Amino acid sequence: MIARLVVLSAVGLLAGCKSIPIDIGTRESVKVDLAMKVDVYQHSDPGSVKRVTPPPPADITISRRNRMAEIQTLKNSRLIGENHAGYLEVRTSPPGEYGDYVRATVDAENSDRARLIEKLAKEKHAAVSEAERTQSELFRTNAFPGEWIEVPDAEGKFAWKQKD
Template identity: 40%
Template sequence: MGEVQALKNARVIGETRNGYLQIVTEPKDAGYRSYVHRIVEAENRSRYLLYAHEAKKIGESLSGVEILYGKRWRDDAFPGELVQKPDGSWSQKEEPGEGRSR
């Protein structure tokens, strides 16, 4: 998880609306790009297994569980991390209370 967090902190990857990681800024360096792809693929494989198990356990569709976890991951993201909006666009998560009228 430390490697995933480091890539999030670098704004290279973000949390998608369906519960998986996605590379948002493709690294130019071939070695680093390969590393990023390996980390994202491994984490997404683990997430898929978790979601499939959870879907079977609670009798929900896989896509329903993916969306549920996607919301959780985005809600738990730190301010500044990249998160995918429901329309598919990307933004940085706001600071708590930021953008809200008082």
């Protein structure tokens, strides 16, 4: 009985006590100055097999599809345009490595287009020039407004203009 009374009185005394406030915050914000340097080294394993880049796809459609975004970016940048023969032409050649990239991309696309035009000419039993004309009309029609296209003028020559 006495033990119960002692426990109850201790609980009553503790319940009535107010806790002491302790401020753990700071008056100023914490500032952290961090500098880091990361050096990455890649060492080849002398016993590993060297990776060989796979050859470009044999299918013209696949290689052209893989290049489509790059070609559209170059067209949007107004660096290249569709000429009257159905091929791409560099209108403004940037200097340096990027210019080399633009020319290489256009050359690769034109190579695929030449193979495609020859294939279409054989299928339709038509001259290559007729297939080029058909393809150039298709490419001009599908060009977006603002892209450079080569169109025939009144004298039968061709002139560059931006598509309306």
